Amino acid sequence: MMCPYGKDYLIMSVRSLFLPIKSVGTFINCIFSSILDFFISAFDVVFSILQRWIGIRGMPYVFALPNLLIFGIFILFPMLLNFVYAFTGGIEFFPDRRPWVGTANFEQLLTCEDFIDPNTCYEDLFWRAVFNTSGYVISQVGLMVIISLITALVLNRNIKARGFFRSVYFYPVLLSPIVVALIWKWILQENGLLNGNIAGLGYDKVPFMVNAQWARFWVVIISVWAFMGFYTLILLAxxxxxxxxxxxxxxIDGANDWQLFRCITLPLLMPTMLVVLVLSSIRAVQIFDVVFAFTGGGPGTATLYLVQYIYEKGFSSPSKQFGLAAGASLLMAGTLIVLTLIQLLLRREEA
Amino acid sequence: MKARNLFVLSMVMLLLAACKPAVTPTEAPPPEGVELRFTYYADGNEADEMQTILDRFMAENPSITVVLDVVPYQTIDEQLPVQVETGEGPDMARITNFGAYRGKLLDLRPYLSDPGYFESNFPTPVLAAMRAEGDASGLHGFPDSLTVTGPYVNKTLFDQAGIELPGDASWEEWTELTQQVAEATGVQYAISIDRTGHRFAGPAMSMGATLIDASGNFTVDTPGFRDFAEILMGWHDAGITPSEVWLIGDSLNSCIDFFKSGDLVMCMSGSWQINGVAGDVGDAFDWVVVPNPTGAGGSTGVAGGAGVVAFADTEHPEEVAMLMEFLIQAENYGAYSAGTLSLPAQTEVASTGVDFETDNASVLGALSAYTAEIPKLQDQAVALNVHPFAFAYYRNSANRIAQYLTSELSLDETLQRLQQDIDDAIAEAGQ
Known part of the structure; x- marks a missing residue:
């Protein structure tokens, strides 16, 4: 049965009242198609008029405008606002009520007798967060790339249940970071699953969450576990x-497996590796939710990272220091831009 | 021409996007009435009790609908200030940080039928804490309960260990006794205190700290403060305290869950936990509230409590005042105190006494133990919670002491940093 569109739908609908319906499915399908067709035709009319008005060259901007508006309102405007907060002080929320303080917030953040020792810095927590984040980025990104690569290489081989294993490794990516943190908290806390088993075997419990080194170690492991599926998928592609x-x-030329990997796989995979490196580095600098729910930045400030520092200064602290938070976020953004530029530069040199 | 048209189109779309969305039928107020939004948090059954009173109010005033929005405490702490600042806040809210909304609260006085009753029934320092500078008589809200900090002790464990509960004892003595009980009964932890500067302040003051001087200035580097910090460090070094309470997290952590599960002999918390402890412990073990341990400065807990306030941006000040006046009447306030097992801060209710809705001996004992703590409160222990920068001290002290406990900072550095945090918060607010 042919499906009428547009005005033909009306005729068919009227006819159908008098004719026996042979196929209900086809009839419903026709109704939906006709409704869709009607709306598309309506859009067509509007866009035809628009095109006549602004010209064919203006149309791409019309299509880009809705997304541009969202981008402008939720990304660009807050970014510009961030600059205003960074150069103003006080606890007022509205920019027009905030006094201009110039670079005072940056001076407060960057005042240090010895940049290697956070205790000598005025804003010691900021520098602790900087050092913690640097250590985390180096260890987490390094481990993430290596493990993702090994996993991708294994999953690329003709192993049994390959589809199942690919799903298994990707599954943690689908979990909410808070859920990930809570699951691991249940496992690692003093009376958690792992310590229960260790005690059951007759050994002393291990302070996985309250010892600084252990806490840092587990934060890296958990984030690698949670995010590696995504990067494995990119490398697999x-x-x-x-x-x-x-x-x-x-x-045929007699190359062994290692030579195949070193001389073919690795060089040809390098552009993908660079993408993984850039994406995982940016994500690592932005680490917050998993760690915040897992340790809250503790023990002490052992897992206090930059985004949590900014969040605490600007949002969760009873004495909200928006200016300091905005200043810290600008410094972080500047660092990220520099890192990305260096990586792009290296890539260009390689090319 | 085409470019200009494109520009005009962009501007029209921008304007449309900026337009206020139309009010949907569900958002529209009742045709012949007023709707009040009341943002509320609860530690236990407070929301249920408040709803019962609100239902009564709405029955008496059919033209007013009160919607109780029950939210987590974190929402009150982090989101409510921004909502109020942007003019998007509720009509009323239950808060703990009385100083945070000064200048943004509604002065109920012109709308109250009997402002004298309101004023005479609540402590002057609490009412004054809500007033902005230059405002000497505004009535902006009321404390819905009075809380006191003090320790919970697992009596069953003491009985099993064959050790008698002491009367007045120092923190050192309690540390030793609870440790003996924990060892004798095989319980994991002996002693702990909630992770917040609020709970820490009581023991520090009892040991001689002068946290707030007569002019209202904070000084953290005092002998009592140092002494209790060292005691806390001793608990961690000896492994007799659940270290996850102080070392994990960035804000308030309570030891009460360890106490409720029977893994902790003594937990220094406060009177607002009575209901939760009674409900969760049930018949599992006997528990008591003991007097705050003594020290060079005496024995004091710290006063506190939540309060109900009205916001200046409300469109219905008369109705808000009507509701506030209804809530503070002895009959309603007393019913709330009785139902929530909380100590009343309303003078008339406190003087006539509250017939608490429980026959649980532990609960009744705890209520009288906390009531007995009230006259012992030092002046600074009352002034602390209504100090405009109390919450800056609470959060920062917990985080800085946690740094001391993990040896990131020495005690000298901890106190110096904490003082700097508080001074910075005060300076920032003064800009």
Whole structure:
């Protein structure tokens, strides 16, 4: 049965009142198609008029405008507002009520007798957060890339239940970071699952969460566990884009597995690796939710990272220091931009 | 021309986006009445008790609907100040930080039928804490309860260990006794205190700290403060306290869950936990509230409590005042205190006494133990919670002491940093 569209729908609908309906499914399908067609036609009319008014070259801007508005309101405007807060002081929320303090917030953040020792800095917590974040980024990104690569290499081989294992490794990515943190908290706290088993075996409990070194170690492990599925997937896609003929030719020339990996896989995977490196570095600098729910930045300030410092100064502290929080976030953004530029520069040199 | 048209179109769309959305039928107020929004948090059954009183109020005033929005305490702590600042706050709220909304609260006085009753029934320092500078007589809200800090002790464990509960004892003595009880009964932890500067202040003052001087200035580097910090450090070093209470987290942590589960002999918390302890412990063990331990400065807990306030941005000040006046009447206030097992801060109710809705001996004992703590409160222990920068001290002291406990900072550095945190908060607010 042909499906009428537009005005034909009306005729068909009227006819259908008098004719026996042979196929209810087709009839419903026709109704929905016709409704859709009606709306598309209506849009067509509007956009035709628009196109006549602003010209064909203006149309891409019209289509981009809704997204641009969202971007402008929720990203660009707050970014600009951040600058205003960074150069003003006080606890008032509205910018027009905040006094201009110039670079005072930055001076407070950057006042240090010895930049290596946070205790000599006026804003010691900021510098503790800077050092913690740096250590975390280096260890987490390094471990993440290595483990993701190994996992991708294994999942790229012709192993049994490959689809199942790919799903298993990706599954933690789907979990909320808070859920991830709570699950691991139940496992690692003093009376948690792991310590219960350790005590059951007759050994002393291990202070996984209240010892600074252990807490830092587990934060890295948990975040790698939670996010590696995403990066594994990217690397897997990169591995599958390498032509198999290259491997076959190399094997004919007598190359072993290590040589195949070193001379074919690694060089051809490098652009994908760089993407993984950039994305995981940016995400690592932004670490907050998992750690906040897991340790709250403790023990002491052992797992206090930059975003939590900013959050506490600007939002959760009873004495809200918006200016200091905005200043710290600008410094962090500046660092991220510099890091990204260095990576892009390196990539260009490699190219 | 086309470019100009595109610009005009963009501006029209921007304007449309900026337009206030139309009021949907569900958001519209009742046709012949007033709707009041009341943001509320609860530690126990306070919301249920408050709803009962509100239902009575709405039955008596059918043209007024009161919507009780029950939220977590964190929302009150973090989101409510921003909502109020932007003019998007509720008509009323239950808060603990009385000083945080000065200048943004509604003065109920012109709308009250009997402002004298309101004024005479609540402690002057609490009413004054809600007033902005230059405001000497405004009535902005009332404390819905009076809380006192003090320790909970697992009596069953003491009985099992064959050790008698002491009367007045120092923190050192309690540390030793609870440790003996824990060892004798095989319980994991002996002693702990909630992670907040509020709970820490009582023991510090009992040991001689002068946290707030007569002019209202904070001084943290005092002998009593140092002494109790060292005692706390001793508990951690000896492994007799649940270290997750103080070392994990960035804000308030309570030891009461360890106490409720029977893993802790003594937990220094406060009177607002009575209901929760009674409900969760049930018949599992006997518990008591003991007097605050003694020291060079005497024996004091710290006063506190939540309060109900009205916001200046309300569109219905008369109705808000009507409701506030209804809530403070002895009959209603007394019913709330009786139902929530909280100590009343309303003078008339306090003087006539509250017939608490329980026959639980532990609860009744705890209520009288906390009541007995009230006359012992030092002046600074009453002034602390209504100090405009009390919450800056509470949060920062907990975090700085946690740094001391993990040896990130020495005690000298801890006190110096804490003083700097409080001074910065005061300076920032003064800008």
């Amino acid at each position: 990169g591995l599958q884009s390498i032509p198999s003929e290259l491997y076959e030719a190399a094997k």
